[in-house]
Amino acid sequence: MLSPVLLIAIPLGFSFLAPLLKKGAKYIPPIAMLFNLILSILLVPQVMRKPIIVLLGGGWPPPFCINLVASPLGILLALLISLVGFLVSIYAIAYIKEGATEKYHTLYLLLLTGATGIVLTGDIFNLFVFFEILCISSYALVAYNGDKHGLESAVKYLIQGSIGSSFILIGIALLYGLFGTLNMADIANNISYHSLQSPTLYVALAFFITGFGVEGAIFPLNAWLPDAHSSAPSTISAILSGIAIKTGVYAIARVTYTLFSAKGFMIFIATIGIITLLIGEMSALGQKKDIKRMLAYSSIGQIGLIIFAFGIATYYGIFGALFQLVNHALAKSLLFLASGYMIYRVGSKELSAFEGLGKKMPLSSLVFTIGAFSLIGLPPFAGFMSKISIISAGIKANNTALFVFVIIVLFATIIEGCYFFRVVQNLYFKKSRDPAHNCVRDGCPTTQKSEMPISALIPIIILALLIVAIGIYPRLVTGIIESAAIGLMDKVGYIHQILGIF
Amino acid sequence: MRKIISLILLGIVCVGIIFALYSIPFGKDKIKVGKHYIYNGIKETGAVNIVTSVVLNYRGFDTLGEVTILFIAALGLGVVLYGKKKKRKEGLEPASLVLYTGCRFLFPLILLFGAYIFIHGHLTPGGGFQGGAIIASGFLLSYLGCPRKWISKERFNITESLGGLVFVIMGLIGLTIGGYFLSNFLPKGIANTLFSAGIIPILYCAVGFKVGAELAGIIYNMIE
Amino acid sequence: MIFVFLLVFLMLAGAIVASIFKDLMNSVIAMALVSLIASILFYFLQAPDVAMAEASIGAALTTAIFIIAIRRTKRHEE
Amino acid sequence: MILITILLIAFGGAFVTYLAGKISGKLRNILAVLVSLALVVLISLIYRREISREYYTLPFLNLKLILMSNPLSWFFAIIIAGIGLLSILYSLEYMKDKERLDYYYFTLLFINASMLGTVISGDLLSFFIFWEIMSWSTYLLISYKGGKAIAAGLKYIIMSIIGSLAMLLVIISLYSRYGTMEISAIASYMQTASIGYTLFILITSSLSFVIINAFWPLHTWLPDAHAEAVSPFSSVLSAVLVRKGIYGLYLFMYVILGLNILNKLHVGFISFSSVLCGIGAVTIVFAAFTALVQEDSKRILAWSTVGQGGYMLLGIVFATASGMTGGMFHVLNHCIYIALLFFVAGAIEHRTGGIRNINELGGLIKRMPVTFIAALVGISGLIGIPLTNGFVSKWLIYKTLILGNHPFLAFAAFVGTWGTVLYGYKFIHNIFLGQLPEKYKHIKEAPLLMQLPMILLTVTVILFGVLPGIPLRVISAIQRQVALPPLQTTLFGIPKEAGELNMINVLFAILISCFIVWLLFRRAAKSVPVQQDDSYAAGSYVPKEKYHYTVNFYNPLSKMITPYLRDVASLFYLNIARGTQRVCNIIRRVYVGEVGYYAMYIVLFLAFLIFIQMFF
C-alpha cells in the first residue's frame, strides 16, 4: 500500500481536516510532513530500482488519465520538500503566534502539498494545477503578517504570478492543440517525432519558460522575489526560497529536458542562469540594510547557478544542479529560519542591528554561519561539494562559452563571500553598539543570552547538522541524485516507462 | 512611452502567436485522447456527460486540486482580511419589505436549483462548480436582501472541510478497493439514470457543497 | 456567423471600454459584459458546462466580488 | 594509517578542546597543549617515511582523496606542529583574561589542523579542501579581537577567496583534463601538456599562492591582518600560514611541473621565473622601507614578513642547489625568528596593556631582560648577523644571486637587508633602549609560560645558526625528492666543494673578536648613566609627561621616502571594491518597485524569447 499518491492525498486530507481542529491545527503540518518524510524514505529503495508509475482514476494506461511518476528525481524532491517542510513546520509552532494561526498552518501544508504534486505529477495540466496551489497559497502566506509591506509584496507577487500562470496555460493550450494530449511523456513522444522545428513549439516553449520562470525566479522575471521574501514571515521565506522556487526550476528543467529536449536551446538557458546569478549576487552585495532582502537576492543568485548548471546539459551538469538545489534548499531555509528569530529578538531587519548577536544567540549565530559558509561553498560544508561539481561540469563540457561562464561563477562566489562574511562579522566580531537598541521585544535582558525557544532551535540545528553531514559524507545524498540526474537525461526511457512502449 | 513600449512588445508576442496558430487550425478535428473518452466514457464511468466523467474520473485529480485551490482562496482571504472587521451596522440599510420577502422566497429555490445542478452533473450540463456557484449566489442574494439571516461562518468552514474530506476519503477508498486513487469502485448503474456513474454523483455533491460554501465564505469575508 | 462577429466585436469593445473608464464601477460592469459574452461564445462552441460555469462564476460572482471590493476602496481611478 | 591518525587527532582535538572548555578552562588548556604536543610527536615519528595512502573516496567525482608524506611535507608539517605547540603554550598566559577562550583555542587548533592537512594531502582536491578550511578558519581568528581587526579580516578573506577560487579553477581544469587529482599522476601527465596550458595552470595557481604569501602587489591584506590578530596567532600567521604560499609554489613549480618544463616557459627573455624574481625583488625593497616608517611594533614585523617572503622567492625560483636550499632554509629560519619576534611584541603588549606604538615605549631592557635578549636574537636573525640562522640562508641566497649573474636582484636583496637593519634597530631601540617612561617603571618581566617559547626559539635561532647542517639535511632530502641537485652539507655548514661555509670557524672568529673587543672595552672608562632631565633640561624642572622619548626615529629618511611608499596597490583594490559596490548599487535598481514595470519585464522576456526563436 505504499503508493506515492499518498504523498499528496494524505497532506490534502490533513489540510481539509485542519480547520475542524481549531487550536490543534498547528500540529497538523508536522504530522503530515513526518508521514510524507517517512513514506518517501521508504519509497527510495523501491524507486531506485524502477520508477513507479501511479495511475489515477480507473487505472487506464497513461495517456488516458492523470498519472504520477515517482521517479528518483520526483522522490528526491519530495523527500527534500517533506524534510524541509517538516523542520520548518516544527519551527513554526513556536514562531507563528499572531494572526489567523490555524489558517496559516493549513495554507502552509497546502503549499507543500502543491510542491509535492508538482514534482510527482506526469501530466502537464496537473502540473499547472499544483503550481497554482503552490502559488496561491504563497500569495496568501506572504501577506500573512498583515503589515503594509507584506500586503504590497503579496499584491506584486500575485500580479506577476498570475501573468506567469496564464502564460503557462497558453503554452499548455498550444501543445494540446498540436498533439491533443496532456500527458508529458506522450507530448514528449510526439515532439521527438516533430523535432523542434514547428514555430508553435518554439512559441509554446517560450511561454513555458516565461511562465515557469516567474516562479523559478530567473532574471528579469524575479522581481517579486526580493519583496516577497523580505516581507513574508521567516518560515514562509524559508519555504519560498527553499522549496517554492525550486519547483519552478524543476518545472523548467522538466519542460526543457523531457518535454522539448531542446539541446540547442540549452546554452541560452545557461546564459540566463549566469545573468541571474550575477544580478542576484551583485544586488545582494548592494543591499546592505535589510538582511532578509539580502538573503532573497542571494537566493536569486543561487537559482541562477542551478539554472546555469542545468544549462550545461551534460550528466555532470544536471548532477551538479540537483546537488546544488538540495544544498541550497537546506542552507537557505536554515538561514531564513535562523534570521527569523534574530530579527524577532532585535526587532529590526537592519543588518547593523545584528551586531554582537553572536554572544546573545550563540547557537543561532553558529548555524547561521554554517549556512552562510555552505552557500559560499566553503569546505567542509555541503555547498562546496555541489559547487565543485557544477564547476567541474562546466569545465568538462569543453566549451569556451561555458568556461567563461565558470569564471563568472567564480567571480560571483567572491561577491557572495563578501556579503556573507559581512553578516558573519556583524554577528560575531562587532560589539553591539547600543545595548538598549537591541532590546525591543518582550523584555529580553541585554546582557543575558536570549536564544530562541527549543522547538525552534531543534529544526535549525538538524538542518545545520545535515549540511555538515552532506559536506563530509556526500554519499548520503549523491546516490539518489545520480539516478535522478540519469533519469532526467534519459528522455526516451521516461517516455517508454510511462507509455509502456518498448 | 510606456504604452508604446508595451504595444511593441505585445506586437512581437502577437506575431509569434500568429505563427504558432498556423499549426492549430480552427474547427478541425484534432482530438486524440478525447476520442477515447467519448467512445469509452459511458462504458468506463457510467456518466452520460463526458465532461463530467473527464472532470471527476479521468482527470479527477485535477478537480481535487481545483477544489483545493478554492479552499486556499477562502483560507487566504481569511488570512488577509484577518482582524479587520468592519462595523456591520453602518452602511447597510434594512431592505424593503418586498425585497425581504422576495429573498426569503427565492433563497430556498436557488439552493434547490443549485443542488439540482450538481446532483444531475453526470447527466446534464452542469455540476459541482456551477451548482456551487449558484448556491453561493443564493447566499449573496440573501445577504443583500435579508442581512440578519446570514448563516454563521462556522458552518461554512465545516462544510468546506467535510466536502474536501469526502473527496479525499472517496479517493482513498478507491485506492484500497480498486487499487487506484479515485477509482470508481461503486457500481456504474444504468447510464442516463440518476443513480448511475458510481462515485461521480457523490463526488459532485461534495464538490458542490464545498464550492458553494467556499464561494459564499469568500463573499462573506469580503463584505465583513 | 454574423452574430458571432458581433459578439466578438462587442466583447473586445467591452474590454477596451473597461480599460478606459475612469469610474471603476463602469469598468466592472463592462467586465461583466465581457464575461457574459464569453459565456455565450462558450455555448456556441458546444461547451454548455463551461458556459454555465462562466456565467455563474465569471459573470455573476466575480462581478459581485469586484463591486464589494470597490465599495470598500475607492470608486474612481486617479 | 599514521597520517589519518594525525588528521583525526588534529581536527578531533580541536573539537574536544572546545567541548572541554564548556566544562572547565583548565581542562581545555591542558587538552590544547596535549593535542599539539601529540601532533609534534606523531609528526616527528614519520620523519623520512614515504607514505601515500588513500583515505576517502568522493563518490560523485570519482575521486580518491590521498594523504601522503614525503620530505617536503614533513618539513612543513614539523614547522606547523612546532610553531603550533609554541603558540598554544604562549597563549596559555597571554590569553588568560580574554573572552571567548574556547573559541580561540578551537580555532587555533583547527587552523593548525587544516594547515597540516594541506601539507600532507597527496591530491589536489584534498589540498584545496584543507586550504579553504584554513582560509575561513584563519578569518575567524583574525577578526577575533573586533574593532580594527574586522576590516582586516574581511580584507583577508576576500583576497584569500579570490586566490583559492583561482586555484579551484586550476585543479578542476586539471581534473577535467586528466580525470585525476593525484599529485604524482598529474605531474606525469603535465610533462606532455602544451605550453599555453602549462602557463595557464602556473599563472592561475600562483595567483593564490602569491596572495597568501603576500607578495607585492597582492600583499595588502597582510599588514592589517598580522597587526590586528592576537599576538600568538600573529606568530602562527606570519611564521607558518603565509609560507603556505611558498609550499604551494614549490608544489606546482617543481613537484607538478618540474624543472624541464619550467625552463621552457619563456617568451624572449621574459620567463615565468624572471617575473617571479621581479616580484620578489620589488617585494623586498618595498616592504623593507615601508616597515621602516611604521610606528606599530607588530606592523613592523608584519611588513618584514612581507619582505622576507621576497628572499624566499628569490631563493626558490633559481633552481640551483644553493638557491633552492637557501630559499627553503629561509622559510624555516624566518618562521623561527618571526614567531619569536611576534612573541616579543606580544609579551610587551601583554605587560603594557596593549601598547603597540613603539614611540610610547622605551627602556624596557631593565624591566624585561629575557624578552630583550629574545628580541635581540630575533632581530639578529632577521638581519642575518652571523651566528644566527638568518645568516646562513641569506648567505646562500646572496651567493646564488651573485653567482647566477643577477646584479639587480642582488642589489635589491642588499637594499632590503639595509632596510632590515634600520627597522630592526628601530624596533630594538624604541622598545628596549632609551628612557623608560614613568608609567612603565613597575612593569614586570613576561610570565614564565610566555618566556618558555621565547627561550626555546632563541636557542633554536642560535642553534641553527651555528649548526646549520641539521635543517639542511632535511632540505636536501626535499631537493632529492623533486630531482633537483641537492646541496651537500656538513653539520657546520657547507663543504668546500659546494661553496664553503663553516659556521664553527665563523663562531670561533666571532668569539675571538668579541673577546678582543671585550678586552678593549674593559680598559676604557666605564660609562655612567645620567638621568635625562639632568642632561638637557639645563637644571630647570620639566614635567615628566613632557619628556621627549625616542619618537620619530629616522625622521629625515622617513620624510624622504614616505612619498614614494604610498601603497598604490592597496588604494587600487580599495577603489575596485568601491567601484564594485557602486555598480552593485546601480544594478539593484533594476527592481524599481513598480509592478507595472515588473509585468513589463515578464512580457519583455517572452517577447525576447519569441523574437530570437523566430528569427534565429
Added chain:
Amino acid sequence: MNFLSNNIYYIGCFGLIFIGLYIVLTKKNLIKVIIGINFIDTGVNLFLITIGYIRGGTAPIFSRPGLNPERMVDPIPQALVLTTIVIGVSVLALALSLAIRLYHHYGTLNLRKIRELKW
C-alpha cells in the same frame, strides 16, 4: 473575409488576452490591473475551448440517443476550463482582498505610489 471568419474566435480570445496584458502593463490602478488579469484568464479559457471545437460538432453529452460520437467536440478542454475558471476566481478574490487591505494601509490604489519595497 474568409480568414476572418475562420479565425474569429482566435481573434476574440487573443484580443482579450492582449487587452488584458496591456491593461496590466500600463494601468496604474490596482483594481483595473485585476480586471486585466481577469480578461487574460477569460481569454485563455476561450482559447482552450476554441482549440477543442470541431466545426459542426455537438456537446459531448449523450443526452439523447442518436448523437454521433465522431462529431462531438473535445471534452478535455472543457474539463480544463472548468478548472481554470475556478482558479481564476480564486486568484481574483485573493487579489481583491489584498487590494482592500492595501487600501487601508496606503490610502490609495495607485500602483505607482505603492512602492515602498524596492531595490
